[in-house]
Amino acid sequence: MNNLATIEYKNYTINVNLDEDPINPRENDNLGTMICFHKKYFLGDKHYYNQDNYNSWEELKKAIENENPNAIILPLYLYDHSGITMNTTGFYCKWDSGQVGWIYISREDIRKEYSCKRITGSLKNRVINYLIQEVKTYDQYLTGEIYGFSIDTIDEKNIDSCYGYDDKEYMIQEAKDMIDCRIKGMEDLIALREKIIKVNP
Numbered sequence: 001m002n003n004l005a006t007i008e009y010k011n012y013t014i015n016v017n018l019d020e021d022p023i024n025p026r027e028n029d030n031l032g033t034m035i036c037f038h039k040k041y042f043l044g045d046k047h048y049y050n051q052d053n054y055n056s057w058e059e060l061k062k063a064i065e066n067e068n069p070n071a072i073i074l075p076l077y078l079y080d081h082s083g084i085t086m087n088t089t090g091f092y093c094k095w096d097s098g099q100v101g102w103i104y105i106s107r108e109d110i111r112k113e114y115s116c117k118r119i120t121g122s123l124k125n126r127v128i129n130y131l132i133q134e135v136k137t138y139d140q141y142l143t144g145e146i147y148g149f150s151i152d153t154i155d156e157k158n159i160d161s162c163y164g165y166d167d168k169e170y171m172i173q174e175a176k177d178m179i180d181c182r183i184k185g186m187e188d189l190i191a192l193r194e195k196i197i198k199v200n201p
Helices: 057-067 107-114 119-145 168-199
Strands: 003-009 012-018 033-038 070-079 084-087 096-103 149-152 162-167
Touching: 003 168, 012 168, 057 070, 057 096, 070 119, 096 119, 096 168, 107 119, 149 168, 162 168
Parallel strands: none
Antiparallel strands: 003 012, 012 149, 033 096, 070 084, 070 096, 149 162
């Protein structure tokens, strides 16, 4: 287990760990679809596009747009040097980086997801930001920045745990909430026992 930090909270210890066996976020339900080609890695989502049918990324983009008119589509770039990382804006080093595909969402899927008939400018920006966040989440998976926690007491190790978080601060708050809930449950149980004793001395 790769422990990053320990946090003491209300006589409990929260162990902040790297998730050593994270779930690929592209296996979950996603708003966007990633179409990627790479010689060394399988990236993004499963798809039926064949790299040999396109002479450029723009040709692939046109093929996607022909099947999904007015789709919102963003480029995907990969930096490959002592590990891989992905974004939608590109990387400074051109030697070890380049485009690897596109992420898109169809007009029909936007309408279905947001229960709307008209896609306004503000909604389009919202969807773009959502796609960018999907790429960031996938990038955290690629770079190994997925976290988990376990909780210890003085007397017992690993009384609870949870993994698969891409937001460390949110995860820590979840662990604290779990401890608070545990303490509250114990206090309620003690209060109930005292009430029973008073009724049945």
